Amino acid sequence: MEQKVCLHCNKELIGRADKKFCDKQCRNDYNNTQNVTTNNYIRKVNRIIKKNRNILEELTPKRQIH
Numbered sequence: 721m722e723q724k725v726c727l728h729c730n731k732e733l734i735g736r737a738d739k740k741f742c743d744k745q746c747r748n749d750y751n752n753t754q755n756v757t758t759n760n761y762i763r764k765v766n767r768i769i770k771k772n773r774n775i776l777e778e779l780t781p782k783r784q785i786h
């Protein structure tokens with residue numbers, strides 16, 4: 721029999737074979753962790769985009785608006 725562990729806390733899982741977490745709390749915590757990772761990634765990308773925009777602004781002649 722294959723031993724499965726919780727995706728969040730790595731504790732051994734007892735019960736149904738398709739279980740991925742020990743309980744609802746572990747599943748919630750795991751999902752929250754995933755969101756934090758995504759947010760960090762978005763922040764990182766935003767920072768790069770902002771930097772690129774600054775570089776482009778420096779290289780592009782100012783538009784005549786008035």
Ligand SMILES: [Zn+2]
Pocket residue numbers: 726727728729730731741742743746
């Ligand atoms: Zn767990």
